[in-house]
Amino acid sequence: MKISIRDFDDIRIINYYTGYIIIVIAGLMLIPIITSISFKEWNTVVDFSISINISIIIGLLLMITGSNRSKKFEWKHGLIISAFSWLLLMLLCAVPYYLSGHLKSFLDACFDVMSGFTTTGLVMAQDLDHLSVGLNIWRHMLTFVGGQGMVVLALTFLVSDTAGAYKMYVGEGKDIELLPNVKHTTRAIWIISLVYLFIGTFALWINGLFIGLKPVSSFFHGLFIFMSAWSTGGFAPMSQNMLYYHSFSYEILTIIFFVIGSFNFGLHYAVWQGNRKEIFKNIEIQSFLVTAGITTFLLIIGLKKLNVYPNSIALFRKGVYILLSAHTTTGFGTIYARQFALEWGDFGVFILVIAMLIGGSACSTAGGFKGLRVGIVFKGIIAEIRKTLSPERKVKVYKYHYIKDQVLNDAAVKSAAFIIICYIALFTVGTAIGCYYGYSLPSSAFEAASITGNVGLSIGVTTPSMPSLMKVYYIIAMYLGRLEFISVFTLIGFVIGGCRKLCLKCVR
Amino acid sequence: MIGKGKMIRGVLTEVAFVSIFIGVIWIINLLVIR
Numbered sequence: 001m002k003i004s005i006r007d008f009d010d011i012r013i014i015n016y017y018t019g020y021i022i023i024v025i026a027g028l029m030l031i032p033i034i035t036s037i038s039f040k041e042w043n044t045v046v047d048f049s050i051s052i053n054i055s056i057i058i059g060l061l062l063m064i065t066g067s068n069r070s071k072k073f074e075w076k077h078g079l080i081i082s083a084f085s086w087l088l089l090m091l092l093c094a095v096p097y098y099l100s101g102h103l104k105s106f107l108d109a110c111f112d113v114m115s116g117f118t119t120t121g122l123v124m125a126q127d128l129d130h131l132s133v134g135l136n137i138w139r140h141m142l143t144f145v146g147g148q149g150m151v152v153l154a155l156t157f158l159v160s161d162t163a164g165a166y167k168m169y170v171g172e173g174k175d176i177e178l179l180p181n182v183k184h185t186t187r188a189i190w191i192i193s194l195v196y197l198f199i200g201t202f203a204l205w206i207n208g209l210f211i212g213l214k215p216v217s218s219f220f221h222g223l224f225i226f227m228s229a230w231s232t233g234g235f236a237p238m239s240q241n242m243l244y245y246h247s248f249s250y251e252i253l254t255i256i257f258f259v260i261g262s263f264n265f266g267l268h269y270a271v272w273q274g275n276r277k278e279i280f281k282n283i284e285i286q287s288f289l290v291t292a293g294i295t296t297f298l299l300i301i302g303l304k305k306l307n308v309y310p311n312s313i314a315l316f317r318k319g320v321y322i323l324l325s326a327h328t329t330t331g332f333g334t335i336y337a338r339q340f341a342l343e344w345g346d347f348g349v350f351i352l353v354i355a356m357l358i359g360g361s362a363c364s365t366a367g368g369f370k371g372l373r374v375g376i377v378f379k380g381i382i383a384e385i386r387k388t389l390s391p392e393r394k395v396k397v398y399k400y401h402y403i404k405d406q407v408l409n410d411a412a413v414k415s416a417a418f419i420i421i422c423y424i425a426l427f428t429v430g431t432a433i434g435c436y437y438g439y440s441l442p443s444s445a446f447e448a449a450s451i452t453g454n455v456g457l458s459i460g461v462t463t464p465s466m467p468s469l470m471k472v473y474y475i476i477a478m479y480l481g482r483l484e485f486i487s488v489f490t491l492i493g494f495v496i497g498g499c500r501k502l503c504l505k506c507v508r
Numbered sequence: 509m510i511g512k513g514k515m516i517r518g519v520l521t522e523v524a525f526v527s528i529f530i531g532v533i534w535i536i537n538l539l540v541i542r
Contacts, residue, residue, distance in 0.1 A: 312541045
């Protein structure tokens with residue numbers, strides 16, 4: 001049987017939109033180029049000039065070989081485009097990292113980029129304190145854009161709303177429509193983020209001046225830290241992370257920004273529209289308050305028992321700060337990595353693992369199971385118990401509030417439980433791989449939870465010298481955790497199905 | 509799309525909410541350590 005051009009219609013539509021997304025993200029490289037020129041960092045200018053050219057050429061090639069009219073845009077296209085563009089972008093955005101000479105290998109560069117995109121925040125780059133301003137702005141931009149979503153950014157620039165826009169938007173792990181039109185929804189997401197970017201950078205800049213940073217340096221530190229905090233990323237310009245600043249007020253400001261950053265964009269939009277009650281009624285916020293309250297209480301008890309921190313201020317700045325950073329999947333740290341293993345004890349590490357796995361809100365910049373799913377499964381269990389205890393003829397409809405009142409049906413509970421099971425499986429395999437390579441069980445579990453939940457706290461396992469297989473698994477885990485499985489599974493299914501079909505046709 | 513007034517009130521509401529949350533956590537922290 002002959003292979004016709006119609007057989008490639010799916011690929012053409014995927015190519016077209018993937019190319020479009022790549023070109024939009026490649027355009028972002030102009031910002032580090034301009035920054036590097038103003039700071040006279042000529043090596044960085046060359047690195048980014050090479051990278052932007054490669055990215056634009058690949059993006060254009062994909063668009064030329066693709067078509068947006070070859071076939072009706074289906075759900076599978078949206079999911080595959082999101083998953084595929086993330087993979088390609090990882091490779092392309094790693095080029096300036098690799099050329100900078102701060103990374104041991106291209107795999108390490110890919111690790112850092114995926115860590116940025118997925119707002120994880122684990123770092124492979126060496127000599128972080130001497131990175132150029134251009135590369136630093138690129139790292140933090142990746143995490144800021146990754147938090148909102150690369151596809152979300154690309155859709156913002158759409159001239160007209162296409163039928164497939166919503167499908168691509170969902171493919172990136174976001175499902176809430178703030179406005180009836182996807183283009184307007186993505187623009188609303190960016191408006192919310194940019195308003196906070198302005199406020200947050202200004203607040204941190206002023207704070208930086210008070211702790212002795214020079215005006216320009218303070219501005220960039222403020223900008224970088226805000227980008228990381230808002231996108232619950234965890235990157236920082238200095239290798240000591242938040243410990244570098246030694247400032248209680250800086251820490252309080254970052255807590256405010258990363259907690260707000262971990263909220264659902266739908267919630268931001270509702271509150272900004274004047275619906276302030278939403279903040280108290282929303283199932284995700286209720287879930288977050290309960291789980292954050294319980295885990296904080298348990299961690300404080302655990303650390304007090306071991307007498308790790310002598311007073312309440314130290315306990316708050318080290319213990320509570322890191323717990324909230326872990327729960328919101330930010331990953332900012334105020335202690336050194338090995339202190340978790342050496343000082344916090346197994347109970348403290350266990351509480352952090354739980355907090356990291358639960359994570360922040362759905363349709364936010366955060367990772368983890370998400371408060372929404374924890375809330376739905378919990379309510380599902382309660383509803384099931386009540387049903388069992390109530391008379392057989394009595395039919396009661398259970399509801400939960402998530403932007404609007406929604407019926408708690410079996411499909412919602414099943415879907416939430418499915419994603420939670422996938423996360424647990426990913427976490428378990430990550431822990432097993434860590435144990436296989438000789439790391440202790442608490443260390444392996446801690447790092448696996450950090451990777452799976454896109455947190456970024458490290459107990460000391462993630463280093464450039466770790467085994468390559470672990471690096472590859474961690475990249476896959478970050479990617480799956482961020483895109484919430486379905487898109488990636490669809491991409492894998494599409495590739496396997498396509499290869500099978502092609503082989504069968506060739507054989508015939 | 510979103511008016512300036514609503515935007516400012518929205519930001520203030522969210523910041524106030526999180527500040528209260530941090531305050532409560534701080535009180536829990538104080539009570540437990542004592």
